[in-house]
Amino acid sequence: MKSANETSRVWKRPGFGSLLRAEALKSRHAAPGRLAVILALPFPLAALAIAILIPPIGLIFAPWNYWYALLMPVTISLVTASVANLDARMGNRVLLSSGVALPRAWNAKVLWCLGLSSLSNLIVFALYALGAVLSGDATGTLSMLAAALAVTVASSWMIPATLFLTMRAGLLTGIFLPLALQLVLDFAWSAVPFWPAFPPTATIMLPTAFLPVLPSGEPASAGMALAESVSDVGLVATALVVSAVFTALLSLAGARWLARSEELR
Numbered sequence: 001m002k003s004a005n006e007t008s009r010v011w012k013r014p015g016f017g018s019l020l021r022a023e024a025l026k027s028r029h030a031a032p033g034r035l036a037v038i039l040a041l042p043f044p045l046a047a048l049a050i051a052i053l054i055p056p057i058g059l060i061f062a063p064w065n066y067w068y069a070l071l072m073p074v075t076i077s078l079v080t081a082s083v084a085n086l087d088a089r090m091g092n093r094v095l096l097s098s099g100v101a102l103p104r105a106w107n108a109k110v111l112w113c114l115g116l117s118s119l120s121n122l123i124v125f126a127l128y129a130l131g132a133v134l135s136g137d138a139t140g141t142l143s144m145l146a147a148a149l150a151v152t153v154a155s156s157w158m159i160p161a162t163l164f165l166t167m168r169a170g171l172l173t174g175i176f177l178p179l180a181l182q183l184v185l186d187f188a189w190s191a192v193p194f195w196p197a198f199p200p201t202a203t204i205m206l207p208t209a210f211l212p213v214l215p216s217g218e219p220a221s222a223g224m225a226l227a228e229s230v231s232d233v234g235l236v237a238t239a240l241v242v243s244a245v246f247t248a249l250l251s252l253a254g255a256r257w258l259a260r261s262e263e264l265r
Contacts, residue, residue: 019100019108020115023083031082032116039075040120043067044127051131059131061213067124068151069186069204069217075120076158077179080113084166084174103255106163110251113159114152121148140211147210150236154203154243158182160250164257189215196239199246209236 043063051059125148132138158178166174185192185200195201204215208230212220220227229235 019104020112023108023112026083026086030086032079032086032113035075035079035082036116036120037123039071039078040067040123041127043071044124044131048127048131048134051135055135059128059135059137061128061211061219062217064124064128064147064211065204065207065213065215065217068121068155068207069215070183072117072120072151072155073158073179073182073186073203076113076117076155077162077175079116079120080159080162081166081171081174083109083113083116084163085171088167088171102258102261106255106258107251109163110160110254113163114156117156117159118149118152121152124148143210147207150206150210150240151203153240153247154199154206155182156247157199157243157250160247160254164250164254167258168261196235197242199239199243202239202243205230206236206239 043066047060047063050057125144128144129138129141132141132144161178162174164174165177182200182203185198186204189195189201189204192198192201195205208214208220208227209232214220214224214226215230
């Protein structure tokens with residue numbers, strides 16, 4: 001007979017940190033990590049090159065706007081769908097045979113994808129911070145960091161939405177439906193009546209509270225009505241809270257669906 005200690009070792013569930021490490025290991029030689037890094041580089045590198053090669057122009061923020069308006073949503077969609085598809089390609093055998101409660105596995109996937117999204121945005125921030133230092137004006141570095149964190153939170157709803165749709169309806173649906181919604185509400189920002197209530201629109205509006213760039217990509221300057229309106233502390237806080245709550249609700253719904261789902265079995 002097995003001792004009590006042996007039995008406890010056999011049935012001990014892996015901790016949440018172990019689940020995150022497992023997601024990282026699955027992605028180590030796959031697309032998610034590489035995509036999160038490579039796709040974050042083009043626009044900030046372009047801005048950095050302009051700041052170094054054409055000093056009179058200095059550091060411009062339109063490329064950062066192009067990042068969070070266009071390429072960041074594409075990156076989140078591709079990275080998250082790739083993470084979901086890693087299990088699907090193996091017939092979900094690893095997920096089902098791990099002995100881990102499926103909602104905990106889901107939460108690990110959400111947090112891993114959120115970590116990769118954070119990595120992308122921190123790469124953009126780091127390159128812009130370097131550009132600011134090389135341009136001789138690093139006073140806005142903290143505002144840049146705040147912008148990077150704000151767009152990470154505002155766009156985080158795409159992660160559980162993409163995970164669910166990829167696992168439920170397939171890779172193409174998982175990629176394109178959340179991406180289309182994000183891009184439509186991105187580019188229709190001026191038609192949205194109360195932008196803090198809509199995380200996809202908040203994604204393109206929030207950075208204007210921290211960076212000298214309008215949602216349209218044009219430079220913002222002191223005294224501009226739109227820039228001052230977006231910078232209202234109450235609106236910024238509302239947008240961040242709504243985005244975080246919306247992501248949490250989508251994550252909870254996804255975890256409950258996975259726990260009851262027969263699709264994976």
